[in-house]
Amino acid sequence: MKVDVSEIKCIDEKTVEEVKSLMLSDEEIFTISDNFKVLGDPTRIRILYALTQKELCVCDLAAVLQMSQSAISHQLRLMRSKKMVKYRKDGKMAYYSLADEHVIKFVEMGVEHAKEIQ
């Protein structure tokens, strides 16, 4: 990262210091972008949207999305680690659902916004 601020002449020092002081910590920034990153993939959005309708097992999700069990399972693992989905085991099956209201809200907002901008 080559940053030689001294070579830039147009900087409004006061503004920069003011905004800098209001910035979030790196940790907060990473948490925020990491959460959005999970929502930034079509397969994961399809999984999450399907789960807003109903609790589903891995093979049902695979059938709904017409994708391999493995691909779905990998994505579910990622979303489990990011606390976006939870699951319960019933024999051989694993039933997945959305982790909490936040996730529902994010998906709803995404759908709503997409419909508005066409």
Add this chain to the structure above:
Amino acid sequence: MKVDVSEIKCIDEKTVEEVKSLMLSDEEIFTISDNFKVLGDPTRIRILYALTQKELCVCDLAAVLQMSQSAISHQLRLMRSKKMVKYRKDGKMAYYSLADEHVIKFVEMGVEHAKEIQ
């Protein structure tokens, strides 16, 4: 994509058909995930968050984030194309700001959620 649904025995046909019929179109899915994808990068979140404070020119943003003018400019271009930021030209300078209330809302929600989960 190898999908041989006929080999999977555990599928609940009724559930699958029901959820399938409720699914969004590919276009809607891509629009949604594409929007979230923009928010899924720490640099872009930092830019957007800075812009929630104040309209800023490219070099001020570079100074605030301690990054190169080029890196910032590339990201701004992407966010312009996704209609997340807008800008006005004033001489040599280009002043950027958030495109609309939706963007502010998304950023706010991201921050809020991140603070809640620590």
Add this chain to the structure above:
DNA sequence: CTTTCATATGAATACATGTTCATTTATACA
């Protein structure tokens, strides 16, 4: 115990993407 089936997972691959570097465009001003 063995087989079958649902799910999980590790490694490999193919593709996407963020930053840098070099350069161009456009405006201000001397």
Add this chain to the structure above:
DNA sequence: TGTATAAATGAACATGTATTCATATGAAAG
């Protein structure tokens, strides 16, 4: 007109990541 500065852009490179393939785990049924 020529120089300096802010911003934009294209290409290249390095890194990240989604899916596939092969295989492992674990539960149910025979």
